[in-house]
Amino acid sequence: MALLAGRTVLLRAGVRLGAEAATRGGNGARRFASHRVLVEPDAAAGIATIKLKNPPVNSLSLEFLTELIICLEKLENDKTFRGIILTSDCPGIFSAGLDLREMCGKNPAHYAEYWRAVQEIWLKLYLSNMVLVAAINGASPAGGCLMALTCDYRVLADNPRYRIGLNETLLGIIAPFWFKDNLVNTIGHRAADRALQLGLLFPPTEALQVGMVDQVVPEDQIHSTALSVMSQWLAIPDHARQLTKSMMRKATADHLIKQREADIQNFVSFISKDSIQKSLQVYLEKLKQKKH
Ligand SMILES: CC/C=C\C/C=C/C(=O)SCCNC(=O)CCNC(=O)[C@H](O)C(C)(C)COP(=O)(O)OP(=O)(O)OC[C@H]1O[C@@H](n2cnc3c(N)ncnc32)[C@H](O)[C@@H]1OP(=O)(O)O
Numbered sequence: 001m002a003l004l005a006g007r008t009v010l011l012r013a014g015v016r017l018g019a020e021a022a023t024r025g026g027n028g029a030r031r032f033a034s035h036r037v038l039v040e041p042d043a044a045a046g047i048a049t050i051k052l053k054n055p056p057v058n059s060l061s062l063e064f065l066t067e068l069i070i071c072l073e074k075l076e077n078d079k080t081f082r083g084i085i086l087t088s089d090c091p092g093i094f095s096a097g098l099d100l101r102e103m104c105g106k107n108p109a110h111y112a113e114y115w116r117a118v119q120e121i122w123l124k125l126y127l128s129n130m131v132l133v134a135a136i137n138g139a140s141p142a143g144g145c146l147m148a149l150t151c152d153y154r155v156l157a158d159n160p161r162y163r164i165g166l167n168e169t170l171l172g173i174i175a176p177f178w179f180k181d182n183l184v185n186t187i188g189h190r191a192a193d194r195a196l197q198l199g200l201l202f203p204p205t206e207a208l209q210v211g212m213v214d215q216v217v218p219e220d221q222i223h224s225t226a227l228s229v230m231s232q233w234l235a236i237p238d239h240a241r242q243l244t245k246s247m248m249r250k251a252t253a254d255h256l257i258k259q260r261e262a263d264i265q266n267f268v269s270f271i272s273k274d275s276i277q278k279s280l281q282v283y284l285e286k287l288k289q290k291k292h
Contacts (some may be wrong), residue, residue: 036064037071038089046082047230048075050194053089057096060143065117072124082234084128085226086151087135087169092161094136095144104280107163108268115267117262118143125150127253131233131240135226137219140164142175142203145212149182152245153229154212157219163201164212172279173270178256179256185252187211227238269284 038051050071054064073083088094090195102114125132125147134151147165156162166174166183175183175196184192191210192198204216217225235242256263270276 034158037067037282038069041081043080045227045228045231046052046080046234047085047227048081048083049085049087050075051087051089051094052231055090058088058144059091059096059099059101060118060121061099062102062117065121069117069120070123071129072121076124076128076130079274082238083131083133083230085133085135085223085230086125086147087223088138090138093138093144094134094162094164095147096139097142097144097146100280100284103271104277104284108272111268111271112264115262115264119178119263122146122150122182123253126182126249127137127246129238129245131230133226133230133233135222136162136164136213136253137222138162142171146179146182147202148213149186151169152233153214154219155215155229155287156207156213157222158204158216159219160203163203164207165199165201166196167199167201169197171283173276176267178197178252178263181252181255185187185249 027282036052037052037055040049040051042048050068052058052064054061058064072084075084098118103111108112128150132151132153134148134154136154136156137149138157139162140148140156141163142165145166148164156164166175166179168179180192180196183196185193186192189212195202195210195212202210202212204213207213208216215225215229271280
């Protein structure tokens, strides 16, 4: 199927990227149909722009994560593409992180399924052979920040409301070791120690200072900057860049891969605790009441 620049399109006959939501059919198999992951391919440039579109805040629900995983798999296997720009279609929000409703009031089997999907998206992004540039055009707490941290380069729009960081402690929860590893690899141990313990959400100037992002630009220049960064990275021969990326990241990814099941069990038992459920419910309630 032909790829059209600048449009959300069919990538392969009969399969619509950005049009897939997991639902259970009668036989329990997954079916896909909805529109949360928009893909704008530029085949000539070898770049696909992924726009996250799960309003209002791009929270990472199981369905949304499933779509994103499938989308990344398709792009990864399509030799047309060498780079992805990851950005948001929701005004002012890159991603609010993990969907708190997936972690509240559900059963252990659901928590385990959800956590496997969270691990999977991280592994897919972190180990991608493609160049990943995050064009962060909104607030990016916790899991939203994590997605940006998996990218090879981060451009943040200059707006004091667009704070980024791993704020888990503010919710009474603990960033898993692989969130921590990814952060340490990005900003160093001392800065990560402070940021994680205090649950810091950095506004753009501070995010740049601490190394959480690589560049801060006016909002209207975010996409053009991401494109120009991308062309710089794509100028490097793929095999050399990919092997170097793997050399830099493999140990961190293997750390999770080796203990994936144990990490799921840890998550399930932690999140199922009454005290943690209570904290998350209080936090969600506060978010809801903020408006009133
Ligand atoms: C054991 C360790 C496990 C896991 C590690 C956890 C990782 C995580 O990612 S946990 C999630 C952490 N996320 C946050 O703390 C962000 C919370 N949200 C916000 O701070 C704000 O919503 C925002 C800055 C992202 C956007 O602000 P604003 O534009 O003012 O929107 P609202 O706050 O009014 O939110 C609109 C709507 O969305 C609901 N919502 C927000 N975030 C989440 C979320 N992460 N999960 C589920 N739902 C969320 C919010 O409650 C509002 O809902 P209603 O319209 O129904 O009131």
